[in-house]
Amino acid sequence: MGWLFEDLKLSTGPSVWHITDIVRQEKLANLSSLSRCLLRRSPENSHQEKEWGEFLGFLQKHKKVATGKDECFQFFILPPKEGSGFSCTFAYYRERGKPSECPLGAQTCNLSAKASERPEKTNQHNLVRANPSFLTTLAHTHSGWIFGAIAEFVDNxxxxxxxxxxxxxxxxxxxxxxxxxxxxCIIDDGCGMNHQEMLCMVSFGHNQPDVDDPNRIGRFGIGFKTGAMKLGKDALVLTQTSNSRSIAFLSQTLNEGKDNLEIPIVSYYRYGQFMELDKQNETLFKHNLKAIKEFSPFDKYLIGQKVGLFSREGTGTHIYIWNLDEWGSNYSLQWESGITGGSSFHQGDIFIRSRRVRARPGQMTQTVPLDYSLRSYLEVIFLDPRIKIYVQGSQVKSRPLARSLSKTVVENCTIMGKPVQLTLGCNQLEWEQANCGIFLYWHGRLIEAYKRVGSMMHNGDKGRGVIGVIDVTDLMADDNGHVWVHNNKQGFQDCEAYAELETWLGEKSDRYLDEHVDKVELKASSGVYKPDNEWVQCDKCRKWRMLSHGFNSKTLPLQWFCYMKPFNGKCEIPEQEVEPGVITVSSKRQGYSFSADPQEIKGKLSGQAVGTSKNRGGNVSSHTVDDDQANDYLERRKKLRRRCRKS
Incomplete structure (x- = not known):
């Protein structure tokens, strides 16, 4: 039970008292000669507030005094006056160890302590309370894009x-x-959390690590709370480790109208085949469990059903969120169940109802599926996807961008003493959707998508289909463990390293467009950007395997393993790295001079077409253009020149 002492001498009084006895008030004489303090309630949760009322109600009803003591003082808690309510009461106290007599019964009480004449003063704790409205404030972290809230749980x-x-x-x-x-429902088979880890997750922030761990995404201590409160008003967490089980309830409904935030937690510890209460007494356990049952759709049977999803030795975490975020008269999220065993077009998905596209400089297309389709977003959320993710019951097929490019070029550089590697190439799907830009990953997780740099920012169609992939984990961290990523992990802070990175990305992207995209290229109108190599992921070891040239990946089964064709290998075989693809070097973006001799232009075109060139990876390409195609091109250029002169 928490107490507030309105007395100077008791400013460091105990927050927990040991009640030693309860006696009738008339059995204690001369209490008025003792020092007196005003005792106000300071409950930490609704359970303690209820206990306070029952305790004072008992004293008032039976006209009794509760006696207690600690190392320094002895206390006499008086019953509240009739009609005064139970918000506060008075208590007399004396210091222990001083000569005094206080016999009980018919004898009088001769106390050496004199009544205190100093005025009563209000004593305030130097602590901060969390008002339940703060939960709504937390939801604003992901107000711009609700999928950012779901990404918090994927990170965890x-x-x-x-x-x-x-x-x-x-x-x-x-x-x-x-x-x-x-x-x-968000369910994983991870290592789970014990009571202390669960308490840390629902608490408001924690000490950030001094060292940036490249193997962890979570860092700021607010991901669960900001994500859950954006998605809905109420969230229940059920987690299990190898030797414990915990339930936590973060709820706006439960805390509505309260002055202090209450988060019920129920924890068990496993002893063999038995589960016993962990870190709490029986009374608090019953109170917390009652709150969960009263303010959530979960009763003991449904909780038992969800717990049954864990195997005997299984671990993991289940998160259930309801009273979902609303969009007008409906919900912000829209979902489709899909058809079991159907094609990829009949798979379930979760959409943002508005289907709005996020604003990006220079972007004109409205076809950006990862902005409003959860399945599309999760396809590219990880740079090196290993975890199996299911949306509405069907597995998400990962799309590692660096492995799906054609005309691949790998650029390496050092920015502010930190090494970075950029992979550039063309992607047919992105070309069809009129998308382009750089995908920036941090700790292997997507932070920014379709970031336009260089000339891409000034022309909506510039660089169409060109995609870049880069991991900036090292660059976006200083030597003191500080990182330059926003706490919602959907963007980077404005800092020197990021500014240098933008400049370098713009230069390399423009150079790639000059050398491999914006060139005189004679090809069939039906030509497509095919990936330099086809890849498939093993459903057991999660390694990516390069398919043999010409193999059609669409003929593979939904579940593919390393021993199957065309790899015919074992999971123990190391994974191949992405290599630069075959490219063609051609003329610069400035074009050709009209004053040049047509035969000279024809010779240049033929020489460039049949010539070979090596890219940064050392691969060689060869492209042949016949004379008829070259003549057709020259005729078109002449007609264009005549029209320009007439105008």
């Missing part, structure tokens, strides 16, 4: 070494509304 699952993550929206019956409501 990867940090927990999960191999499987399921995200779905199911319907569940709510006693409060008397109907079925949608509930977002």
């Amino acid at each position: 699952s990867r940090d927990a070494k999960a191999t499987k993550l399921e995200i779905s929206i199911d319907m569940i019956f709510s006693r409060a509304t008397g109907r079925e409501i949608p509930m977002l």
